Amino acid sequence: MTKLTLEDLRKRRDEKKKEMQRREPAKGSVEVIIGMGTCGIAAGAKEAFDAFLDELDKNDLGEVVVKQTGCMGLCYSEPTVEIRVPDMPDIIYGNVNDKVARDIVRTHIKEKKLVDDHIYDKPAADIVG
Amino acid sequence: MAYKNYILVCGGTACESNAGIELFENLTQELEAQGVAGETQLVRTGCFGFCEKGPIVKILPDETFYVSVRPSDAKEIVAEHIVKGRPVSRLQYDSGKSKKQVRLEDIDFYQKQVRIVLRNCGVIDPDSIDEYIARDGYAALEKVIFEMSADDVIGELETSGLRGRGGAGFPTWRKWMFSKGVKSDQKYIVCNADEGDPGAYMDRSTLEGDPHSILEAMMIAGRTVGANRGYIYIRAEYPLAIRRLENAITQAHELGLLGDNILGSDFSFDIEMRFGAGAFVCGEETALLTSIEGNRGMPVPRPPFPAVKGLWGKPTVINNVETLANIPMIILKGGAWFSKIGTATSKGTKVFALTGKINNSGLVEVPMGTTLREIIFDIGGGIRGGKAFKAAQTGGPSGGVIPPQYLDTPIDYENLAAIGSIMGSGGLIVMDEDDCIVDVAKFYLDFTVDESCGKCAPCRIGGRTLYNILARITKGQGKQSDLQQMKDIGHAMQRASLCGLGQTASNPVMSTLRFFANEYAAHIDEHRCPAGKCRDLINYAIDVSKCVGCTACARVCPVNAITGERKQPHVIHADKCIKCGQCFEVCKFDAVKRG
Numbered sequence: 136m137t138k139l140t141l142e143d144l145r146k147r148r149d150e151k152k153k154e155m156q157r158r159e160p161a162k163g164s165v166e167v168i169i170g171m172g173t174c175g176i177a178a179g180a181k182e183a184f185d186a187f188l189d190e191l192d193k194n195d196l197g198e199v200v201v202k203q204t205g206c207m208g209l210c211y212s213e214p215t216v217e218i219r220v221p222d223m224p225d226i227i228y229g230n231v232n233d234k235v236a237r238d239i240v241r242t243h244i245k246e247k248k249l250v251d252d253h254i255y256d257k258p259a260a261d262i263v264g
Numbered sequence: 265m266a267y268k269n270y271i272l273v274c275g276g277t278a279c280e281s282n283a284g285i286e287l288f289e290n291l292t293q294e295l296e297a298q299g300v301a302g303e304t305q306l307v308r309t310g311c312f313g314f315c316e317k318g319p320i321v322k323i324l325p326d327e328t329f330y331v332s333v334r335p336s337d338a339k340e341i342v343a344e345h346i347v348k349g350r351p352v353s354r355l356q357y358d359s360g361k362s363k364k365q366v367r368l369e370d371i372d373f374y375q376k377q378v379r380i381v382l383r384n385c386g387v388i389d390p391d392s393i394d395e396y397i398a399r400d401g402y403a404a405l406e407k408v409i410f411e412m413s414a415d416d417v418i419g420e421l422e423t424s425g426l427r428g429r430g431g432a433g434f435p436t437w438r439k440w441m442f443s444k445g446v447k448s449d450q451k452y453i454v455c456n457a458d459e460g461d462p463g464a465y466m467d468r469s470t471l472e473g474d475p476h477s478i479l480e481a482m483m484i485a486g487r488t489v490g491a492n493r494g495y496i497y498i499r500a501e502y503p504l505a506i507r508r509l510e511n512a513i514t515q516a517h518e519l520g521l522l523g524d525n526i527l528g529s530d531f532s533f534d535i536e537m538r539f540g541a542g543a544f545v546c547g548e549e550t551a552l553l554t555s556i557e558g559n560r561g562m563p564v565p566r567p568p569f570p571a572v573k574g575l576w577g578k579p580t581v582i583n584n585v586e587t588l589a590n591i592p593m594i595i596l597k598g599g600a601w602f603s604k605i606g607t608a609t610s611k612g613t614k615v616f617a618l619t620g621k622i623n624n625s626g627l628v629e630v631p632m633g634t635t636l637r638e639i640i641f642d643i644g645g646g647i648r649g650g651k652a653f654k655a656a657q658t659g660g661p662s663g664g665v666i667p668p669q670y671l672d673t674p675i676d677y678e679n680l681a682a683i684g685s686i687m688g689s690g691g692l693i694v695m696d697e698d699d700c701i702v703d704v705a706k707f708y709l710d711f712t713v714d715e716s717c718g719k720c721a722p723c724r725i726g727g728r729t730l731y732n733i734l735a736r737i738t739k740g741q742g743k744q745s746d747l748q749q750m751k752d753i754g755h756a757m758q759r760a761s762l763c764g765l766g767q768t769a770s771n772p773v774m775s776t777l778r779f780f781a782n783e784y785a786a787h788i789d790e791h792r793c794p795a796g797k798c799r800d801l802i803n804y805a806i807d808v809s810k811c812v813g814c815t816a817c818a819r820v821c822p823v824n825a826i827t828g829e830r831k832q833p834h835v836i837h838a839d840k841c842i843k844c845g846q847c848f849e850v851c852k853f854d855a856v857k858r859g
Binding site: 256263 | 313474528
C-alpha cells in the first residue's frame with residue numbers, strides 16, 4: 136500500500152467519518168457490534184458471534200454487518216453487544232448468549248422491537264468529535 | 265415498523281423491589297389508556313447501576329433519564345413526555361447535585377463516567393485502523409508534526425496537569441522535558457504495559473480495545489523528545505492485547521504512519537514489542553528497562569533517572585498505558601480542556617477496575633475527585649447480597665484500605681496518600697463484612713514476598729518477616745508485641761528498600777493496622793476472627809434446637825464430616841471437619857453456628 140501524505144490521511148478520515156456516522160445511506164447500515172475483549176470472549180462472545188451469523192443467515196439478513204469491538208467495561212454483563220438499526224436508538228445488550236443473540240435478530244433487527252431484560256446503559260457520553 | 269418512543273424500565277433487583285414492578289404495570293396501563301401503546305414500546309432492562317436512585321426509567325430516542333420514579337408517576341410520564349413530548353423535569357436526574365467540583369459544560373450527561381482513556385473501547389473495531397482514524401485518530405500526530413513545536417507540546421501537557429497513571433503520579437510533562445533536554449544520538453520511548461496488580465486490568469482492556477491510541481501517543485512522545493524508537497513492554501499473559509497491538513503496528517506501517525518520513529515529514533519512528541514473563545517487579549521502570557535489555561529484571565538505584573539515562577544508557581521516556589491513552593485527546597482538545605476535569609492537584613479522569621464484592625463489577629472511568637461512594641454505589645450498584653461495606657483496597661500490593669468513614673473523600677493522588685493508600689494503577693477491590701482484614705494483609709504480603717526480586721535486604725527479609733507474623737496472627741498465635749514489630753519493620757522497608765516494590769510492600773499492613781486495629785486485637789487477644797475467615801480460629805457446630813434434619817449440610821459436606829438421620833438433628837465431627845463453611849452457607853434454618 137502507498138504511504139499516506141497529510142492530505143491523504145485527512146481525506147481518508149473524512150470519508151470514514153461519514154461512513155461511521157451513517158450520513159450516507161449505505162448498504163449494511165444495520166450493525167451488530169460485539170465486545171470481543173478477553174473478558175467478553177471468556178464470557179462467551181465467540182458463541183454469541185456465531186449465533187448472530189447463523190441466525191442472520193437463517194432470516195436472510197445477509198446485509199447486516201457483524202463487527203467486533205473492545206471491552207465496554209460492563210464486565211458484569213458480558214458478553215455485550217451493540218445493535219444499530221436505522222430509525223431506532225442504538226442499544227446495548229448484555230448477557231448475550233446463543234438464545235439471546237437469536238432473539239435479538241428476530242425481535243430487534245427483524246421486527247424492530249427491543250428485547251426485554253437485556254438492555255444495559257451506555258456508560259458515558261462520547262467525547263470524540 | 266419501528267416505534268416512535270421506547271420506555272426503558274430498569275429491571276435490576278434493587279429497582280424491582282422498590283415498586284419497580286408496579287411502576288411497569290402502571291406504565292403499561294397508561295400507555296393503553298392514553299392511546300399511545302401502538303407507537304411506544306415498554307421494555308424491561310438489565311441493571312443500570314444507579315441503584316441508589318432507583319427505580320430508573322429512560323426514554324429513547326431522546327435519552328431522558330428519570331430517577332426515583334414512583335408508580336404514581338406513570339400517568340404524568342406518559343401524558344407529558346410520550347404524548348406531548350415534554351420531559352417531566354422534576355424526575356430528571358440533576359447532575360449538578362453531584363459533588364464534583366468541576367464539570368464539563370459541553371457534555372450534558374447524567375452518567376458519572378467521563379471516558380477519555382476508554383473513548384474508543386467498545387466503540388471501534390480495534391483491528392481497523394480506519395475506524396480509529398475516523399474517530400480523529402492520528403489527528404493529534406498530524407498536529408504535533410506539522411503545527412506544533414516540541415515546546416508547544418510540553419507546554420500543553422503542563423497546562424493539562426496530566427500525571428503518571430502507573431501509580432506514582434509524576435507530572436508527565438516534566439518527564440518529557442527532562443528527556444528532551446538531554447543531548448543524545450539516540451533516545452527511546454517505552455510504554456509500560458506490564459500490568460501486574462491483582463485484580464487490575466485497565467491497561468489490558470485499553471490495549472485490546474484501542475491499540476492505535478497507544479501507538480499514536482508514543483509517536484507524539486518521540487517527536488517531542490527527539491526519539492525515533494519505541495518499545496512496548498507487555499506481559500506475555502496478554503495474548504489478545506499482543507495480537508491486536510501487532511496488527512495495529514502492521515497497519516500503521518502499511519499506511520506509512522510508522523516508519524520513515526511519516527506523512528511525508530522528516531519524522532521517523534518505529535515501535536517494537538517486548539514480552540515480559542510476568543514478574544511483578546518488571547513493572548518498576550528500572551527493572552523493566554533491564555528486562556528489555558535482555559537481563560534478569562532487577563531494579564537499579566535512581567538517579568540517574570531513565571529520562572536522562574535509561575535504556576542502554578540513553579534518555580528514555582517511560583509512560584504507562586493509561587497515561588499515553590490520554591495524550592492524543594489533550595493535544596486535540598487542549599491542555600486547558602483537560603485541566604477543567606478533576607481536582608486542584610489531579611487532573612483528568614482515572615480508570616478503575618472495580619472488582620470484589622460489588623454488584624456491577626467492571627471498568628469505570630471517572631473524573632478525579634469522584635468519591636468512593638459514587639463509584640461503589642452509583643456506578644457499581646452497591647455491595648453484593650446487600651451486605652455491609654467494610655473497606656475498599658486501592659493500589660494493589662502497594663496500596664492500602666479505605667474504611668467506610670472515608671467513602672465521601674474525593675479520590676485524587678493527595679487524598680489517597682493522606683489516608684495511607686495510593687492511587688496505584690487503578691485496581692479497586694471492594695470488601696464486605698465477610699472479608700477478614702488480617703487475611704487481606706496476609707494475601708498481599710504473600711504476593712510481594714513471592715514477587716520480590718531479592719536484591720535488597722529490607723524487601724527480601726522484611727517482607728518475609730511481616731508475612732510470617734501475619735500468618736501467626738491468623739492462626740491465633742499472635743502476640744501484642746507483634747503489632748509494634750510490624751510497624752517498625754514496615755517503616756524500615758519504606759525507607760530503606762531499593763525500589764517501589766519494597767518501599768510500598770508494607771503499605772497493606774500499615775494501612776490495615778491503622779484502620780482495623782480492633783480486628784488485629786480480636787485475633788491476638790481473643791483468638792477470634794470476626795469475619796469468620798481464618799480457619800484456625802473458627803469452628804462449626806450444629807444447634808440441635810434449630811436443626812430439622814433436612815440433610816442439606818450432610819450432602820454438601822465434601823469430607824463427610826456431618827452425620828445424622830433424616831428429620832433428626834445432625835452432628836459435625838470436629839476431627840474430620842476441614843472448615844470449608846459450605847454447611848454454614850447451605851443451611852436454611854440458621855442451625856449451623858460459626859464461632
